[in-house]
Amino acid sequence: xxxxxxxxxxxxxLVRRFLQGDAGAFDRLVELCTPRVFNLAYRLVGxxxxxxxxxxxxxxxxxxxxxxxxxxxxxxxxxxxxxVNACYDELKRRRRRPSTFTELCDYDEPMRDPAGSVSAEDxxxxxxxxxxxxxxxxxxxxxxxxxxxxxxLQGLSYQEISDILETNLGTVKxxxxxxxxxxxxxxxxxxxxxxxxERRSS
Amino acid sequence: xxxxxxDEFYTAYLEHTLPEPLRQEVEAHLRECPQCAAELxxxxxxxxxxxxxPMIAAPEGFAEAVRTSLPRVxxxxxxxxxxxxxxxxxxxxxxxxxxFWQFRGAYLRQQPQTVAGxxxxxxxxxxxxxxxxxxxxxxxxxxxxDSTTETPTTAKTQPEPETxxxxxxxxPQLKDVASPTSSAGESAAPKRAAAPRESxxxxxxxxEPPAPxxxxxxxxxxxxxxxxxxxxxxxxxxxxxxxxxxxxEVPSMTKAASPRLSGGMLLEFAEGDGQSLQLDEVVVQxxxxxxxxxxxxxxxxxxxxxxxxxxxxxGASSKWQNTQQLAINPPGGSMMLxxxxxxxxxxxxxxxxxxxxxxxxxxxxxxxxxxKTTVDVQAANQSMLQLLQQLANESxxxxxxxxxxxxxxxxxxxxLSPIAVLNTLANQQNAQALHAGKIVTITPK
Numbered sequence: 001x002x003x004x005x006x007x008x009x010x011x012x013x014l015v016r017r018f019l020q021g022d023a024g025a026f027d028r029l030v031e032l033c034t035p036r037v038f039n040l041a042y043r044l045v046g047x048x049x050x051x052x053x054x055x056x057x058x059x060x061x062x063x064x065x066x067x068x069x070x071x072x073x074x075x076x077x078x079x080x081x082x083x084v085n086a087c088y089d090e091l092k093r094r095r096r097r098p099s100t101f102t103e104l105c106d107y108d109e110p111m112r113d114p115a116g117s118v119s120a121e122d123x124x125x126x127x128x129x130x131x132x133x134x135x136x137x138x139x140x141x142x143x144x145x146x147x148x149x150x151x152x153l154q155g156l157s158y159q160e161i162s163d164i165l166e167t168n169l170g171t172v173k174x175x176x177x178x179x180x181x182x183x184x185x186x187x188x189x190x191x192x193x194x195x196x197x198e199r200r201s202s
Numbered sequence: 203x204x205x206x207x208x209d210e211f212y213t214a215y216l217e218h219t220l221p222e223p224l225r226q227e228v229e230a231h232l233r234e235c236p237q238c239a240a241e242l243x244x245x246x247x248x249x250x251x252x253x254x255x256p257m258i259a260a261p262e263g264f265a266e267a268v269r270t271s272l273p274r275v276x277x278x279x280x281x282x283x284x285x286x287x288x289x290x291x292x293x294x295x296x297x298x299x300x301x302f303w304q305f306r307g308a309y310l311r312q313q314p315q316t317v318a319g320x321x322x323x324x325x326x327x328x329x330x331x332x333x334x335x336x337x338x339x340x341x342x343x344x345x346x347x348d349s350t351t352e353t354p355t356t357a358k359t360q361p362e363p364e365t366x367x368x369x370x371x372x373x374p375q376l377k378d379v380a381s382p383t384s385s386a387g388e389s390a391a392p393k394r395a396a397a398p399r400e401s402x403x404x405x406x407x408x409x410e411p412p413a414p415x416x417x418x419x420x421x422x423x424x425x426x427x428x429x430x431x432x433x434x435x436x437x438x439x440x441x442x443x444x445x446x447x448x449x450x451e452v453p454s455m456t457k458a459a460s461p462r463l464s465g466g467m468l469l470e471f472a473e474g475d476g477q478s479l480q481l482d483e484v485v486v487q488x489x490x491x492x493x494x495x496x497x498x499x500x501x502x503x504x505x506x507x508x509x510x511x512x513x514x515x516x517g518a519s520s521k522w523q524n525t526q527q528l529a530i531n532p533p534g535g536s537m538m539l540x541x542x543x544x545x546x547x548x549x550x551x552x553x554x555x556x557x558x559x560x561x562x563x564x565x566x567x568x569x570x571x572x573x574k575t576t577v578d579v580q581a582a583n584q585s586m587l588q589l590l591q592q593l594a595n596e597s598x599x600x601x602x603x604x605x606x607x608x609x610x611x612x613x614x615x616x617x618l619s620p621i622a623v624l625n626t627l628a629n630q631q632n633a634q635a636l637h638a639g640k641i642v643t644i645t646p647k
Binding site for chain 1: 211212213241253254255257269271
């Protein structure tokens with residue numbers, strides 16, 4: 001791992017260029033980071049509008065903070081931390097002013113079906129499953145949700161998550177496990193949809 | 203000593219990171235506590251569904267919105283300082299975006315040589331070539347989309363489909379695997395690779411409509427396809443420059459031991475006591491190509507069984523879904539599952555119904571997040587459960603089987619290509635063994 005992260009990532013090259021005065025480098029940085037930034041925000045808050053606001057806010061913060069980016073952390077860790085903080089702020093704001101749970105998910109994108117074997121029903125079920133999954137994710141308490149989303153959806157390592165959340169490794173691991181269990185609990189109302197086996201022994 | 207249930211250890215158990223005495227205790231508990239065993243199974247299902255969530259595209263005009271919201275202050279930089287690096291940066295960026303979107307599932311190809319610690323000798327047969335050689339199956343070349351056009355062989359040009367008997371003759375070596383020694387894989391692999399082979403390139407059908415069910419029953423139709431036959435899987439899955447860049451998007455994956463994107467899985471169930479299992483032998487071979495970005499792939503399943511068997515294989519990703527059912531009349535049959543391009547990883551689920559029992563296996567292909575590879579065998583007995591758990595430890599694959607079945611002796615050999623050990627970060631040694639083609643054989647005590 002070390003040899004890879006220590007070599008210069010494209011993001012870091014762009015940061016360097018930006019700091020050298022190439023304003024266009026920031027646009028490219030945004031382009032490059034948008035998928036993970038937007039998706040992280042989306043999975044954490046559960047709707048597009050808020051996710052867009054958060055992602056946008058995060059990039060503004062990145063822009064402002066870049067001159068102070070020391071390179072102590074990897075850029076990836078650093079930008080994730082900024083997004084996570086922006087999400088926390090949004091969630092706090094939301095709790096003060098609870099209201100805007102707009103649409104939850106938009107999984108109505110048509111699924112490709114060259115084999116003609118995906119029935120509309122299957123596709124609908126899958127969309128429903130994803131919608132409910134997203135809803136359940138949003139209901140996981142913040143500290144656990146952060147870890148679940150970063151690990152299971154963003155594919156980060158424990159170490160990276162520990163760096164991002166500034167929490168120790170053990171805590172990250174236990175939160176992941178706990179978060180997944182909570183998720184399972186939240187989904188228990190939709191057992192059938194998720195193919196969960198109903199086998200509670202007395 | 204563990205008191206109470208073991209739910210706090212599930213994830214660590216799944217990732218093989220529990221220290222030894224604890225792992226055994228957890229396992230012992232799982233054997234005795236149906237509640238925890240069921241909960242663990244459910245947890246896996248939940249995680250599977252979690253991983254099924256797709257990447258969402260940012261709204262149109264997002265970049266522009268960001269740009270306008272920046273408190274941009276013009277910076278003065280001499281033009282000469284910017285010009286050249288800017289060009290270079292632009293070039294890098296193209297590579298990055300292509301790399302990420304096309305190969306975001308390909309993170310494992312980053313370090314092909316590091317598994318063995320030395321650069322891989324291309325003349326050595328890659329373990330993945332063995333299943334193909336045995337069965338006459340070849341995976342679709344993955345990364346290079348061009349290669350679909352390079353291979354002229356299409357389903358239409360193939361000779362008459364062979365009968366199942368002929369099909370079986372084409373992979374008699376499969377039986378080798380049923381009684382491997384610890385070194386069988388390494389010693390046998392070169393031999394098999396050197397054997398004359400017939401391959402059915404799966405490349406062609408990637409752009410063809412999937413074969414109807416009736417055809418699938420008659421497949422495979424092995425044809426000599428020199429170009430394809432010479433093309434080993436290691437070639438097909440040679441690291442792409444883009445993958446290197448793409449990997450940066452999923453840094454955690456660099457720790458995974460496996461460099462290979464593609465997967466092949468060989469599951470064998472062979473009866474030991476000759477009594478309780480009506481099926482003498484089932485050989486399932488599945489070659490799965492990772493579905494990622496723009497690539498299309500196929501899964502071919504070749505099955506050899508002395509009794510009538512129903513196999514249902516289905517694959518799904520965020521962008522596609524495909525299911526086929528195969529009724530196998532002894533002694534065997536083969537089927538093909540098409541995996542269209544698009545989507546970000548997915549899972550393949552195989553269900554075997556025989557002797558009144560149903561077994562299910564999952565193979566997950568990687569997408570953006572870490573993808574767990576799970577072989578979920580609704581196995582038929584307790585000893586099978588122990589066997590599978592042992593197997594899980596040795597192979598680095600997650601296997602779960604509810605332990606509420608009657609005793610039975612089963613010999614199970616499993617050969618997994620590295621895709622099956624995708625995320626077994628804690629089990630590099632085993633991944634390496636698998637990578638080297640070693641077959642893990644477990645005989646229940």
